[in-house]
Amino acid sequence: MKILVYIDNRKNHIKKTDLELVYYAYLIAKKHGGSVDALVLGSGENAGELGKYGADRVYTLSHGEFFDANGISKVVKNFAEEKSADLIIVPFNSSGKPLVGMLAALLNASTVTGVLDVPEMDDGKFVFKKGVFSSKAFAYIKALNNKVVVSLIPNSLSPEEVVSEANVETVSMAVDERVKVVGVDKVEGKVPLPEAERIVSGGRGMKGPENWGVLLDLAKALDAETACSRPVSDVGWRPHTEHVGQTGIVVRPNLYVALGISGAIQHLAGVSSSKVIVVINKDPEAPFFKAADYGVVGDLFDVAPKLTEAINKFKGN
C-alpha cells in the first residue's frame, strides 16, 4: 500500500500537527504494510525532519506565497496518480479541508473527514473512526473505493521520532488561476485553536470585555490559547475567531478551562472531545459540570486569579 501525506508548509516551519500527519501515516504503514510519501507545499526548509517521524520520501513543491486549493487539488491528484497512492492524508485545517471533496471527485476516492485513529482493515477495506453528532457519538466508516482520502483531527496522537531524516526532492506544479488570492490579513504568533493543546475560554459570566484580564493572565500562566462562547463573540466582547462550539470552531485540546460558561449543548459540541475539562462557575447546577473532569463552584473573579497564582507558584518550583 502507498500512502501520500499532503502538508501545507507555506510558513516554512514544520508544525506539530504536520508531524502528526506523517506519524499517523507511519503507524498505518506499520500496521497494514506500505510506504509513506510526503508532499510538502513550501520551500522545503526542515522538510527532511518529516523523515524522522515516518516519511520514507519527502517531495517539496515551490510556489508563490498565495496559492489556492483549486490548484493544490490538481497537483495532489496528479502526484497521487504518479505515485499510485492508495491512501491520501490531508490536514484537518483550512488548507486540507477544501481538498477532501475535490480529491474524492477527481480520483474517484472514498472520503472520511476528521478521523481519530489508525484504521482497522475489514475485507481489505479501511474502517476509520470519527466523531459524529457533535461529538455525541463515534461512527466507524468503511471506505469502499480503492482510493481513499482522509483528514486527521489535530491532537489525535503524539508523534514520536521513529527513523532518520528522509531525502528531499523538489517537484513543480501547474497553476490554476481561477481563484486568485489577493491578500492575507494575519494575526501573527497565535496557535490556531483547533491545534491548541491548552485553551482558556470565557462565557457571559465574564460580564464584559473589560474583565478579560483575569482570563488572559490565566491563559498566560498555562501557556494556553484563548476562546469564548458564542454570545461573547456575538456581542463583540471577543473576535469571532475565538468562538467555539457547534457553529464555531471545534477544539480538542488536552486541557480546556471554562470561566463563566454554562455549558449549553451547542457549546459542548465544540469542546467535549477535550481530554481534560475544568469548569469554574458560581452556579453548582450549571450543566457544564456534568461534562467536566474538575470543577470549582465559585465566583470566577475570585477563583481564576487564585488559580493563576497557584500555577505560577507551581511552575516556579
Added chain:
Amino acid sequence: MNLLVCISKTPDTTARIAFKDDFTKFDEGGIQFIMNPFDEFYSLVRAIELKEKFGGTVTVLNVGEPANDIVIRKALAIGADKAVRINTAPTSAFSVAKQIAEYAKDKNFDIVFFGKETIDYNGGEVAGMVAAMMDLPFVNLASSLEVDGAIGKLNRDIEGGVEKVEVGIPFIVSTAKGMAEQRIPNMRGIMMAKRKPLEVVEPVDTVDNIEIVKYELPKEKSGVKLVDADNIDELVRLLHEEAKVI
C-alpha cells in the same frame, strides 16, 4: 443573479442521540430535525441579500425524502423563491454531490452555496465534490462574499488570519460564520412559502463510496471532581499528578 443554495437537514443539536439494530443504525425516532445551521444562517441569508441587491432568483435544493419538505418550506419562508427536492434518501456525501452536480449542470447558476459542513456527520465534503464534478472554482470556509460585476470577492478563514480571494462567476462557495446574520421567518413569509413552487425531481443512479459499519457512544465521564475554591493548590496538584496536563 441566479443563485442556488444547497440545504441539508440534521438532528437538532439538543436531540438525544440513540442507535438501533445493534448500534448499526441511527435511530430517527423522536428526533426533531432542523435545517443545517450553516445553510440556514449563512448561505441562505447571504443569497437572499444578494438577490435583494442585484435582483434574480434564489433556489434552494435538497436531496432527500418527502419528510424534508418541512425544512424546505422554512427556507422558502425565510425568503428563497423556489425549491427543488431530489427525491432520494441521502446515503453518502458522494451520492448527494452527484445528484446536485447532475441537477445544476445545465441551469446556469452564478453561485452555488453550501454550508461549511453539516453538524451531524461534519463531513464538509459535498461542496468540493460538486465543484470538481462541475469543474467550477471553489472557495471554501468563506466568511464574507461581495459581488462586483462578474467577480466574487470573498474572505476565507485561515489559521491565524483571513485570506482575501477573487473569483470569476460562476463559482461554488461554502459558508462559515460571519457571512450573514440569521433571519427569523415572519408570518407573511410563512404564508407566502405555502404558495411558492417546490419541484420534486427524480434522482439519477449513484453508488455510495462509504458505508457506516457501526456507531459507538463515548465513554461516560467518571463524574466531576469538585475542588474547594479555598483550596486551589489541590486543583493544580490534580492537573499535574492525576490528569497530567500541566
